[in-house]
Amino acid sequence: MNAITAKTDLDNIAETYRKAQEAAGRRVIVCAGTGCVANGSLEVAKAFEKQIAAAGLEVSTFLQTEPDHNTVQLSESGCQGFCQMGPLVTILPDNILYTQVKEEDVAEIVEKTLRNNETIQRLLYVEPGSEKTCERVDQVPFYTAQSRTVLAECGTIDPRSLPEYLAKGGYKAARKVFEGMTAKEVCGEIEEAGLRGRGGGGFPTGRKWELTRIQEKTPKYVICNGDEGDPGAFMDRSLMEGNPHAVLEGMMIAGHAVGATEGYVYVRLEYPLAVERIRQAVADAEEHGILGDQVFGTDKAFRIHIMEGAGAFVCGEETALMASIEGKRGMPSPKPPFPAQSGLSGCPTVINNVETLATVPLIIRDGAQAFRSVGVKTSPGTKTFALTGHVANTGLIEVPFGVSLATVVEEIGGGITDNNGALIDGSFKAVQIGGPSGGCLTQEHRDLPLDFDSLKNVGCMVGSGGLVVMNENTCMVSVARFFMQFTQNESCGKCVPCREGTRQMLALLDDIIEGRSTEDTIPTLERVARTVQQTSLCGLGKTAPSPVLSTLEHFHEEYQAHVDQKRCPAGQCKALTVPEIDPEACVGCTACVRKCPVDAISGEPKKPHQIDPELCIRCGACAEVCKFNAIKGI
Amino acid sequence: MAVKKFEDVCDILDRQGRNPARLIPVLQEVQKIYGYLPEEVLTFIATSLDLPPARVYGVATFYAHFTLEPKGRYVFRLCDGTACHVKGSSDILNALRDKLGLSEEQDTTSDKMFTVETVSCLGACGLAPVMTVNESVYGQVTPEKATEVIDEIVKNEEDNG
Amino acid sequence: MNKEIENTLFVNGQTVEIADEPNLLEVIRKANIDLPTFCYHSELSLYGACRLCIVELEGKGVVASCSVQPEPGMEVRTHTAALREMRRTTLELLLANHPQACTTCAKNTQCKLQDLAQRFGIEDVVFNRPVKERPIDDSNPALVRDPNKCVLCGDCVRFCAEVQNVGAIDFANRGAQVTVTPAYNKGLGDVACVFCGQCAAVCPTGAITPNSAEQDVMAAIDDPETTVVAQLAPALRVALGEEFGYDPGTSVTWQMVAALKRLGFDKVYDTSFAADLTVIEEAGEFIERMDEGGERLPQFTSCCPAWIKTAEHFSPDLLPHLSSCRSPQQMFGSLARRTLPEQLNTTPEKLVVVSIMPCTAKKYEATREEFHQNGKPDVDHVLTTRELAGIIRGAGLRFQDLEPESFDLPLGFKSGAGVIFGNSGGVSEAVVRYAHEKVTGERSPEVDVHAVRGEEGVREAQISMGDRTVRMAVVHGLANAQRLTEQVRQGTCPYDFIEVMACPGGCIGGAGQPVSFDENIRQKRKAGLYAVDKGLQVHHPQDNPYVAASYRDAIGEIGGEEAHDMLHTTYKTRQRIAGQELSLANSEATGQQLEVDVCLGTSCFLKGSQDLLQALAKYINTNELGEHVEVKASFCHQKCGRGPVVKIGDKTFEHADFDTVRGTIDEVMQNS
Known part of the structure; x- marks a missing residue:
C-alpha cells in the first residue's frame, strides 16, 4: 500500500476502529508484559478466548468485523506496571482490576463479570495494612499516586494494533511535523519543552538534535537506544513491548528534526518480546506508508532498521552501541568527536533512549508549555x-x-x-x-x-x-560489592582504570566482606575509586565507582565495623558472622545435625545442640531446616 | 545435515548483503544453525565478509551471547560451592566424566549429547551436593545417582528414536 | 582578540602557540612536557585507552589530552597533586597485573612501563591479584608473544590493521579477560602473520619481542669445529650506533666489523654484496619481462620477506608478478654455502652462516624450505640489530673504542647501490643505476635517482631509458602495497615496476632496529645510508669486480640456469589459518565415500567457488548422494591462478565448473 494518500486513509482507519470499539460492549485486557507472561498470563488470555466463545459471546481480538453490543473485545497489553500482582486483568468500561488471575478463574470471570455484571471480590486488590479492597484501577494507591503520561497507553492499548494506536491519536504528532514544521522548528519546540535525555546524564534533547541538524555531512542517522542493561530496570522494555508505535513516532520526529532518513532501534537480545513487537510495528507502519520513501505521502523518506544486541552491557554507551551496529567489538571510543558530529559510520547521528523518544510525540501533540507544566523547572515532565x-x-x-x-x-x-x-x-x-x-x-x-x-x-x-x-537488614558493603561485581563483569576491558580498577575494587570489597581487610583497605579503595571515576574513558567507567563512593560516604561506620571489628552490623556477611544455636529455642530435633554438610553441629536428641564456628561454612542449610528459628547468626 | 547448514550460512551471508557491518546479525543467525560458532565457519564468514579472521574472532568473543564451544543437548552442571565440595561433589564429577569419557579439557561428548561443567554455588547448600541437568535440579546426588540419570536419558533417547 | 591570543593556550600558565597539532597532547609536548602515554601513536588512529595523558582543563575537569582538540585560551594543568595520584594509581593497577621479573625480560631497560614506574617512583604495588597466567607463544622463529606482559594499549593491533592491513592479531574476550591474540588463540605461525615485527616495534613493553637467536649464535662461535661467518645488512650500520650513544644515522660500519671479529666470527661479510647481485638479476628479469610484452608486469620486488608472505597469503593470484629473485640475505646464503667452504677450508656442514638484520621477518625467511640445501638452511641463524648490540655489551666490548676493521673479501665488497637497499626507494634506485646502462648501453649522467627518494607511503616516478619510459612505484607499508595489488587485479595499475618494503621507511625502520622515541629517527638513518653511498668509490653494481668474479667463477651467466638455481626461488599460496577445513559431510562418515574437496581460499572464492560449492551441495542433497559422496571445503589448494580448484578423489580439476564436477561424480558413481 504505497502512494497512499496517507492523511485520509489513516484517518479512516482510526475512525473505523473508534466506532467499532464504541459499538463493542466490554473489553478484557490481559497484561502480556514479561512479568505477567512469566506468571502465565498468555494461558489466561487463551482461556478467555475459549470461555467467552463457550458462553456464546463473540470474541474479537482485532475488531475487524462490525461488532454488536454482545461482542467482547479481548486484547493483550504491554506491561501494566503492577508486576508483582500479576497476571493482571482489566475489564473496561468499568475499569475493574483483577489481580493474580489464574487460568481456572477465567470461567468464573466470564460467567459473573462479563455476563452478569458481578464483581468477584476475591480477585480484587486489597491494600496491605489498611485492608481496603480496591474495585477499580483508579482506587489502587499504587496507581493513584502516579502520573502516567508516557505510560498512559502502555498497559491499555493492544501493542500489536496500529489501528488502535491511530485511534488514540497516534502518529498525529509525526504528521504535524512532516507536513508542516521545519527541522529547526521541531528542534526549537523540543528545546523549549526542556526535555532531557532519560537514559543517563540528562543532556537536553533539543540541543542534541540541533547540534546534529546543523551538520552538513549526510547521511544522518537516528538511533533508539534500547539496550537497557541495568539489573532491575525494565522501563524501556515495557515501552517497547507495550507501545512500540510511540517509540517509532518519536524516532520519525527526531529524523525529521535532524535531517536523517534512516533509523536504528538497538534492542538487547534478552528482550525477545520487545524485538518482536518493534519488528511488527515497523512492518505495519511500512505497510501503511508511515515509514518508507514517502512518509505520509510526502516526498520525505524515513526507514527504521532493527538491530539485536549480542549480550554486552557496555553497548548501552552510545559510542559502543554504534561500534556494535558497525559490526565491531562494542568498545567505547573517546569523545569528542560526539555522535552529533561523527557517529554511526562517521556520520552525524542522534542517539536517544526509548523513553525520551516515546515522550517526544506527546510534546509535539500537546506543546512545549503543556509539557513544562509538569515536573520542575530544570527537569520538566x-x-x-x-x-x-x-x-x-x-x-x-x-x-x-x-x-x-x-x-x-x-x-x-x-x-x-x-x-x-x-x-x-x-x-x-x-x-x-x-x-x-x-x-x-x-x-x-x-x-x-x-x-x-x-x-x-x-x-x-x-x-x-x-x-x-x-530495609535495615541490608549490608551496604555487600550492596556495593554486588554492583561492583556487575560492572567488573561487564567492563569492556579497553581503558586501564575501568578494566584493572574495577577488578581491584572488587577484590578490596571481598577483603572487607570476608574479613581480610586492614586499615589500608578503605583508603586504597577510595583512591582507586576516585581514579576510575575521574579518568575512565566512557560514562560507564566513570560511574562504575558510584555505588562504592556513595555507600562509603553515607555508611562509613558500617564499612569501618567490617574492617576494625570484623563485624557486619546487618549480619549479612557470612564470613563475619558467628553462628550459634539458641538453647532456649532448640528442642533437639536433630534435623540440623543431619542436614549439615560439614558435620559442624553436634548434640544429643531432645537436648539443645551446639555449632562449631570453626567447622561451619555458613551455608545456612541448618537455618533452612530448623522449624524453631533456633539458628542465629547465619 | 552439514550440507544444508552450509547452504543456510551462504543464505544468511547473502541476505545480509555480505556487508561486514552486518557481522553481528550474521553471527547470531549462524549460531542458531550450529548451536555454536565453529572456527572453520568463522573463517568462512571472515573470507566472505573480507574481514581478518582475528577480527571476527574478536567480535565473537566480545559478546556474551556467542559461544565457540558446542554444548551437549544435556548440560550437567555440578555445583562447586563449598558445601557441595565438602559433600563430595568431585567424586560425582569424576564419576560423570568417567562414564562419558570426558575430562577437564574436553567437557562435551563427541556426539554432542552431554556436557559436564562445574558452576559456582547454586545457593542450594541444604541439598548438597547439587547438580542441574538443563532446567531440572537434583539434590543430594551420589555418584551412582548421577550416572543413573545418564542411563535414563540414553534410554529415553533410544526409545524415542 | 589579537592574532597572538587567538592561537595560544596556556600550559601550567606558560603560553604555548597552537600550530596545526591534531590534539592537545601534541601541543603540550611542544611545550617540552613529556606526558606519558602507552596508546598514543601519531601514525595510528586515536585509541584513548591508557588514560595516562590526563590533564586538568579549566571548566572541563580531568580529560585525556590525546582526545581533546586544542582551542585558543584553554587553560591546562598537567601535574597537579590529583593528577599525579591518578597517574600513579593507573600505573600501579597496570603493574599489579604485570610480571615483575624485569631483569629477565627482553625489553629490560627499554620498557615504557618500567621507565614510567621509575619516573613516578613506584616502589611498592599494593594490589597483588594478577589474572590467570596465559601461555607464551614462541611457536615461530620470528616473534615471541607473552600476553602476560601486555598492557592492552592496542598499538600492535592498530599497526597490523591500519599500516599493514594484515590484521593477524586483534583483541579477543572482554573485561579482565581481554587479550591480544591471533584468531582462535592460535600461534602467530599458524595464521596470516607476515612477521614484519612492527607489532614488536611499537609494543611499549615486552609483550611482543623478536625471537632471540643469541644463544644459538654464541654456541656456534664457541664450537671449535665450526667456521662462523657473518653477513651484515645495509641498514644495520646507521642504527647500531644508537645503542652505544651515537647519534642516529651515524655510520659505525668499521667498529661493527671490528666488534664481530672480537666476538669470534671467523669472517665478516656484507649483505650489500649480495644486494649488488640482486640488482643485476632483478633488473635482468625486469628487462626480460618488458621485452616479452608486459604480461608479467608490473614486476614487484622480492627483497622483503614480509611482503612476500603477504602476497602469498592475500594475493596468491599475483605471485607470477613477483620477481623470482631471492632476497640479498638468501642470495648471500646460497652463494656462501656453495663457495665459502672451499675458500675457508671447511665443509658446507661445518660452515655456520649468521645474518645480522634490521628485521624479524628475515628470521622466518631463513627457515623457508626453498632456502635449504641437503636439509640444511643456507642461513643458519639470524640476529637483529638489537640482539647484536646485546651480544656486544654482554662480551664487555667498548664499542666506541674499537679499532676500525674492514669487511673480508670477496663477499664484503659492494657498490653504493647495494648499500642504499636499506632505504625505501633504494632497490628502485639501484635497479635504475644498472638497468639504464643495460637498456641504453650508456650510463645515466646522474648517479642519484632523486625521483624515487622520499617519505610518502606511495611514490611514483617515470624514468627514461633511451626510448623507453619505465613507470615505477615505491611503496612502504603493506596496506599501501595491497592497494596496488588491488589495482593490478582491476587492471588499473599504471606501473611497470613496484618496489615494496613492509616497514615504514624501508629496512632502516625494521622491527629489529634499536628502539627509539625520536620521531625523526627514520629520516636520520636514511640520510646516513645515502651518505655511506656517497663515500664509496663504486656506485654501480656492474662496477663491482667481485660480483663479476662470482659470475665468472660460480654463478655463470646472468639469469642463466645456474643463476636461477642459486639466486632465484619460487612462491606458494598460504592459508589464512593453517590446516583448517570446513567439513560439509554427513555426520556418519564411513571413510568409503568419494571425497570432493572444493577450495574456498581467497582467490577461488573470488572466482566463484562458493556458488559452485552451493550448487554441488544442493545436487548431492536432491539426489541423495550423501551416503556416497563427502563434500568438504578447504581454505586453499595453492593453485590460485587456476581457480576454482576442486579435488575429486585423487584428481584435481582447475578452472572447475559445476557441470564438470557433476559429470565426474556421476561417472565415479556409475563405475562403483
Missing part, C-alpha cells in the same frame, strides 16, 4: 522508574519530576517489607537509584525531590531509573 526491593508494591511507575523520595517509597511503594515480603514498621535504610552507575539515598534524603539536578547535587543520578529500596 515525568519519569518512569522501576521500583523494586523491600517495598510492598513493586513494579513500573511514572511520576512527575520533583516528587519526594518518601512519596515514591511510602505512597506508591506502600511501605517497607522484611526479606520475606511482609510489611514491617519503620523505614528504609537506603534506596539505590540508577543501578550500577548510581548511588544510594538515605533517610536524610527523604524529602529530596527526584529530579536531574537535585540528585546530581547529592552525588547520584537518575540514570536508567532503577529504584531499589533496602
Whole structure:
C-alpha cells in the first residue's frame, strides 16, 4: 500500500476502529508484559478466548468485523506496571482490576463479570495494612499516586494494533511535523519543552538534535537506544513491548528534526518480546506508508532498521552501541568527536533512549508549555522508574519530576517489607537509584525531590531509573560489592582504570566482606575509586565507582565495623558472622545435625545442640531446616 | 545435515548483503544453525565478509551471547560451592566424566549429547551436593545417582528414536 | 582578540602557540612536557585507552589530552597533586597485573612501563591479584608473544590493521579477560602473520619481542669445529650506533666489523654484496619481462620477506608478478654455502652462516624450505640489530673504542647501490643505476635517482631509458602495497615496476632496529645510508669486480640456469589459518565415500567457488548422494591462478565448473 494518500486513509482507519470499539460492549485486557507472561498470563488470555466463545459471546481480538453490543473485545497489553500482582486483568468500561488471575478463574470471570455484571471480590486488590479492597484501577494507591503520561497507553492499548494506536491519536504528532514544521522548528519546540535525555546524564534533547541538524555531512542517522542493561530496570522494555508505535513516532520526529532518513532501534537480545513487537510495528507502519520513501505521502523518506544486541552491557554507551551496529567489538571510543558530529559510520547521528523518544510525540501533540507544566523547572515532565526491593508494591511507575523520595517509597511503594515480603514498621535504610552507575539515598534524603539536578547535587543520578529500596537488614558493603561485581563483569576491558580498577575494587570489597581487610583497605579503595571515576574513558567507567563512593560516604561506620571489628552490623556477611544455636529455642530435633554438610553441629536428641564456628561454612542449610528459628547468626 | 547448514550460512551471508557491518546479525543467525560458532565457519564468514579472521574472532568473543564451544543437548552442571565440595561433589564429577569419557579439557561428548561443567554455588547448600541437568535440579546426588540419570536419558533417547 | 591570543593556550600558565597539532597532547609536548602515554601513536588512529595523558582543563575537569582538540585560551594543568595520584594509581593497577621479573625480560631497560614506574617512583604495588597466567607463544622463529606482559594499549593491533592491513592479531574476550591474540588463540605461525615485527616495534613493553637467536649464535662461535661467518645488512650500520650513544644515522660500519671479529666470527661479510647481485638479476628479469610484452608486469620486488608472505597469503593470484629473485640475505646464503667452504677450508656442514638484520621477518625467511640445501638452511641463524648490540655489551666490548676493521673479501665488497637497499626507494634506485646502462648501453649522467627518494607511503616516478619510459612505484607499508595489488587485479595499475618494503621507511625502520622515541629517527638513518653511498668509490653494481668474479667463477651467466638455481626461488599460496577445513559431510562418515574437496581460499572464492560449492551441495542433497559422496571445503589448494580448484578423489580439476564436477561424480558413481 504505497502512494497512499496517507492523511485520509489513516484517518479512516482510526475512525473505523473508534466506532467499532464504541459499538463493542466490554473489553478484557490481559497484561502480556514479561512479568505477567512469566506468571502465565498468555494461558489466561487463551482461556478467555475459549470461555467467552463457550458462553456464546463473540470474541474479537482485532475488531475487524462490525461488532454488536454482545461482542467482547479481548486484547493483550504491554506491561501494566503492577508486576508483582500479576497476571493482571482489566475489564473496561468499568475499569475493574483483577489481580493474580489464574487460568481456572477465567470461567468464573466470564460467567459473573462479563455476563452478569458481578464483581468477584476475591480477585480484587486489597491494600496491605489498611485492608481496603480496591474495585477499580483508579482506587489502587499504587496507581493513584502516579502520573502516567508516557505510560498512559502502555498497559491499555493492544501493542500489536496500529489501528488502535491511530485511534488514540497516534502518529498525529509525526504528521504535524512532516507536513508542516521545519527541522529547526521541531528542534526549537523540543528545546523549549526542556526535555532531557532519560537514559543517563540528562543532556537536553533539543540541543542534541540541533547540534546534529546543523551538520552538513549526510547521511544522518537516528538511533533508539534500547539496550537497557541495568539489573532491575525494565522501563524501556515495557515501552517497547507495550507501545512500540510511540517509540517509532518519536524516532520519525527526531529524523525529521535532524535531517536523517534512516533509523536504528538497538534492542538487547534478552528482550525477545520487545524485538518482536518493534519488528511488527515497523512492518505495519511500512505497510501503511508511515515509514518508507514517502512518509505520509510526502516526498520525505524515513526507514527504521532493527538491530539485536549480542549480550554486552557496555553497548548501552552510545559510542559502543554504534561500534556494535558497525559490526565491531562494542568498545567505547573517546569523545569528542560526539555522535552529533561523527557517529554511526562517521556520520552525524542522534542517539536517544526509548523513553525520551516515546515522550517526544506527546510534546509535539500537546506543546512545549503543556509539557513544562509538569515536573520542575530544570527537569520538566515525568519519569518512569522501576521500583523494586523491600517495598510492598513493586513494579513500573511514572511520576512527575520533583516528587519526594518518601512519596515514591511510602505512597506508591506502600511501605517497607522484611526479606520475606511482609510489611514491617519503620523505614528504609537506603534506596539505590540508577543501578550500577548510581548511588544510594538515605533517610536524610527523604524529602529530596527526584529530579536531574537535585540528585546530581547529592552525588547520584537518575540514570536508567532503577529504584531499589533496602530495609535495615541490608549490608551496604555487600550492596556495593554486588554492583561492583556487575560492572567488573561487564567492563569492556579497553581503558586501564575501568578494566584493572574495577577488578581491584572488587577484590578490596571481598577483603572487607570476608574479613581480610586492614586499615589500608578503605583508603586504597577510595583512591582507586576516585581514579576510575575521574579518568575512565566512557560514562560507564566513570560511574562504575558510584555505588562504592556513595555507600562509603553515607555508611562509613558500617564499612569501618567490617574492617576494625570484623563485624557486619546487618549480619549479612557470612564470613563475619558467628553462628550459634539458641538453647532456649532448640528442642533437639536433630534435623540440623543431619542436614549439615560439614558435620559442624553436634548434640544429643531432645537436648539443645551446639555449632562449631570453626567447622561451619555458613551455608545456612541448618537455618533452612530448623522449624524453631533456633539458628542465629547465619 | 552439514550440507544444508552450509547452504543456510551462504543464505544468511547473502541476505545480509555480505556487508561486514552486518557481522553481528550474521553471527547470531549462524549460531542458531550450529548451536555454536565453529572456527572453520568463522573463517568462512571472515573470507566472505573480507574481514581478518582475528577480527571476527574478536567480535565473537566480545559478546556474551556467542559461544565457540558446542554444548551437549544435556548440560550437567555440578555445583562447586563449598558445601557441595565438602559433600563430595568431585567424586560425582569424576564419576560423570568417567562414564562419558570426558575430562577437564574436553567437557562435551563427541556426539554432542552431554556436557559436564562445574558452576559456582547454586545457593542450594541444604541439598548438597547439587547438580542441574538443563532446567531440572537434583539434590543430594551420589555418584551412582548421577550416572543413573545418564542411563535414563540414553534410554529415553533410544526409545524415542 | 589579537592574532597572538587567538592561537595560544596556556600550559601550567606558560603560553604555548597552537600550530596545526591534531590534539592537545601534541601541543603540550611542544611545550617540552613529556606526558606519558602507552596508546598514543601519531601514525595510528586515536585509541584513548591508557588514560595516562590526563590533564586538568579549566571548566572541563580531568580529560585525556590525546582526545581533546586544542582551542585558543584553554587553560591546562598537567601535574597537579590529583593528577599525579591518578597517574600513579593507573600505573600501579597496570603493574599489579604485570610480571615483575624485569631483569629477565627482553625489553629490560627499554620498557615504557618500567621507565614510567621509575619516573613516578613506584616502589611498592599494593594490589597483588594478577589474572590467570596465559601461555607464551614462541611457536615461530620470528616473534615471541607473552600476553602476560601486555598492557592492552592496542598499538600492535592498530599497526597490523591500519599500516599493514594484515590484521593477524586483534583483541579477543572482554573485561579482565581481554587479550591480544591471533584468531582462535592460535600461534602467530599458524595464521596470516607476515612477521614484519612492527607489532614488536611499537609494543611499549615486552609483550611482543623478536625471537632471540643469541644463544644459538654464541654456541656456534664457541664450537671449535665450526667456521662462523657473518653477513651484515645495509641498514644495520646507521642504527647500531644508537645503542652505544651515537647519534642516529651515524655510520659505525668499521667498529661493527671490528666488534664481530672480537666476538669470534671467523669472517665478516656484507649483505650489500649480495644486494649488488640482486640488482643485476632483478633488473635482468625486469628487462626480460618488458621485452616479452608486459604480461608479467608490473614486476614487484622480492627483497622483503614480509611482503612476500603477504602476497602469498592475500594475493596468491599475483605471485607470477613477483620477481623470482631471492632476497640479498638468501642470495648471500646460497652463494656462501656453495663457495665459502672451499675458500675457508671447511665443509658446507661445518660452515655456520649468521645474518645480522634490521628485521624479524628475515628470521622466518631463513627457515623457508626453498632456502635449504641437503636439509640444511643456507642461513643458519639470524640476529637483529638489537640482539647484536646485546651480544656486544654482554662480551664487555667498548664499542666506541674499537679499532676500525674492514669487511673480508670477496663477499664484503659492494657498490653504493647495494648499500642504499636499506632505504625505501633504494632497490628502485639501484635497479635504475644498472638497468639504464643495460637498456641504453650508456650510463645515466646522474648517479642519484632523486625521483624515487622520499617519505610518502606511495611514490611514483617515470624514468627514461633511451626510448623507453619505465613507470615505477615505491611503496612502504603493506596496506599501501595491497592497494596496488588491488589495482593490478582491476587492471588499473599504471606501473611497470613496484618496489615494496613492509616497514615504514624501508629496512632502516625494521622491527629489529634499536628502539627509539625520536620521531625523526627514520629520516636520520636514511640520510646516513645515502651518505655511506656517497663515500664509496663504486656506485654501480656492474662496477663491482667481485660480483663479476662470482659470475665468472660460480654463478655463470646472468639469469642463466645456474643463476636461477642459486639466486632465484619460487612462491606458494598460504592459508589464512593453517590446516583448517570446513567439513560439509554427513555426520556418519564411513571413510568409503568419494571425497570432493572444493577450495574456498581467497582467490577461488573470488572466482566463484562458493556458488559452485552451493550448487554441488544442493545436487548431492536432491539426489541423495550423501551416503556416497563427502563434500568438504578447504581454505586453499595453492593453485590460485587456476581457480576454482576442486579435488575429486585423487584428481584435481582447475578452472572447475559445476557441470564438470557433476559429470565426474556421476561417472565415479556409475563405475562403483
